[in-house]
Amino acid sequence: MELCSFLTLDSFITDPLTHDFMRKALLMSSLVAAVCGFLSSYLTLKGWALMGDAVSHSVMPGVVVAYALGLPFSLGAFIFGVGSVALIGFIKQKSRVKEDTVIGLVFTGFFALGIVLVSKIKSNIDLHSILFGSPLGISLSDVKQTIFISLLVVILLSIFRKDLMLYCFDPRHAKTVGINVFFLHYLLLTCLSLAAVVGLQSVGIILVVAMLITPGATAYLLTDKFDNMTVISVLSAIISSLIGIYVSFWFDLETGGSIVLAQTFIFLFAFLFAPRYGIFKLKKLFVGYK
Amino acid sequence: METINFQNFRIEAENICVDYNGKVALYDANLRLQPGQICGLVGMNGAGKTTFFNALTGFVNISKGKIRINGESVRSAQKDQTIAYVPQNEGIDNQFPISVWDVVMMGRYGSMNIFRCPRESDVQAVKDAIERVDLTDHLSTPIGNLSGGQRKRTFLARAIAQRASILLLDEPFSGVDIRTEKLISELFIQFKNEGKTILLSTHDMIHVREFCDLVLLINKTVVAYGETSEVFTPENITTTFGGISPDFLFGPES
Structure with missing residues (x-):
């Protein structure tokens, strides 16, 4: 039967690689996953999960407008991503409404605007691919943009790696020793917007927040060292992407959803069996009680 | 005359005010500290102790007044690594x-x-x-x-x-074991001999009497400031803590 064709691991892995679109999808999704995974350790430690959700949803109208005007969609997404954060900050400061409420209402407002714009602007925008991602149908210009943005984010994060860690850990100390905290705050937000933009190609706007928080959360359960956390986060993100794409290829499943589900399963595994912080503490099973 | 005066002080805060979105946290606060001085910052929760620290480190902007660190701006004190801040245990993840x-x-x-x-x-x-x-x-x-x-x-x-030549410590003795408390006390004496200036906030009045040359009592503004022996009186403490008697706060010997 059909299922027999991937009973050997070899053909399970190599068969999809004969397709050009699959090679491209695997490469691009791994790159995107690496970028989001890198950023993920900062976001989870800073407690910016909701902010990640907000920014990734808020880029929607930017993507639509940019498509309509023939601009690179990353530009539009970036403007709306940062704009939403500015608006959240402004409303929070000028009203008595609590922050999580403000975040919720701003990003849903932006997201709704995006959906309305799609229905009004009659163009060849594929709503489905924005919402759910389309790593298998990625165009050449999208590939170039993705590579450019990914490299930019990786370079920025690498240069300011330690400063950002300090900023997440103890911003007051950072300020006291003359480090520009304002700059780091906006740097992290900029990277968040950019990562959301590249991430939405893989898994779509709705699920991109998973790319930004799940790998970091998984890594957080597995280590007590920041550098290791970053490495584990990136690796788990890449592995999830590869698993997700392969599984979606063989079983004909939605790709974005498969990638995020793979991440969720890896998280659950860490949650249950992480050596120190897992529920069953795998180490004890191996080492035995002392 | 004024500039020469500044040189002698490690910390000079003049009539500083801090407000968060229109809500006043600290007003008209003054403080002058010299090298080798240890000053206790005493006040209730919400009296502006942390705000005072934040103003000195430049973590919040002051809306009025002037701060000089070694005669220079807070900004250049940050660049010169002049001030170190030791946070409360609760302030850290x-x-x-x-x-x-x-x-x-x-x-x-x-x-x-x-x-x-x-x-x-x-x-x-x-x-x-x-x-x-x-x-x-x-x-x-x-x-x-x-x-x-x-x-x-x-x-x-x-x-x-x-x-750093200035140490700001937020509740250095809260939640620590005896060994740490002893070690910190010894370090304070060493710091003092090295000419460092220390400003520490504390709830524990015994520590104030033990280490602090000076004490700054605050309740949104300065209630009293000066030599510990002169200023740390039951009357001043009662005013600082909104009318609660020191007997109630620290037992009858106070």
Whole structure:
């Protein structure tokens, strides 16, 4: 039967690689996953999960407008991503409404605007691919943009790696020793917007927040060292992407959803069996009680 | 005349006000500290102690008044690594995946290059600082696995590694064991002899009498300021704590 064709691991892995679109999808999704995974350790430690959700949803109208005007969609997404954060900050400061409420209402407002714009602007925008991602149908210009943005984010994060860690850990100390905290705050937000933009190609706007928080959360359960956390986060993100794409290829499943589900399963595994912080503490099973 | 005066003071705060979105946290506060002085900052929760610290470190902007650190602006004090801040244990995410070594190394960040690559001198400064707080056995221990006292000593080591001449300590004695308390007291005497200036907030009145040359009583503004023996009176303390008698606060001997 059909299922027999991937009973050997070899053909399970190599068969999809004969397709050009699959090679491209695997490469691009791994790159995107690496970028989001890198950023993920900062976001989870800073407690910016909701902010990640907000920014990734808020880029929607930017993507639509940019498509309509023939601009690179990353530009539009970036403007709306940062704009939403500015608006959240402004409303929070000028009203008595609590922050999580403000975040919720701003990003849903932006997201709704995006959906309305799609229905009004009659163009060849594929709503489905924005919402759910389309790593298998990625165009050449999208590939170039993705590579450019990914490299930019990786370079920025690498240069300011330690400063950002300090900023997440103890911003007051950072300020006291003359480090520009304002700059780091906006740097992290900029990277968040950019990562959301590249991430939405893989898994779509709705699920991109998973790319930004799940790998970091998984890594957080597995280590007590920041550098290791970053490495584990990136690796788990890449592995999830590869698993997700392969599984979606063989079983004909939605790709974005498969990638995020793979991440969720890896998280659950860490949650249950992480050596120190897992529920069953795998180490004890191996080492035995002392 | 005025500028010469500034030189003599490590910290000079003149009529400073801080407000958060129109809500006043601190007003008309003054403070002058010289090298080698230890000053206790005493007040209720919400009296503006942390705000005072934040203003001195430049973490919040003052809306009125003037702050001079060694006669210069707060901004240049930050650049010169003049001020070190030792946070309250509660002010820190102790589940952050970071080791004692890494935290203490953060004290050197301000004087490193943009990539924060430690030089030989930075490594030595961190080693020495960790030795002074007696944590050499815990170099690579994650801060989440430390006791409250050990964690306090880690942040103290960070301040030592920074080689700051002014130390601001938020509740240095809260939630620490006897050993740490003794070690911190000894370090205070060493710091004083090295000519460092120390401003510490505390709830514990016995500590004020023990270490502090000066005391600053605040309740949104300065209630009293001066030599501990003169200013730390039951009347002043009662005013600071909104009319509650010191007997009630610290027992009858006070």
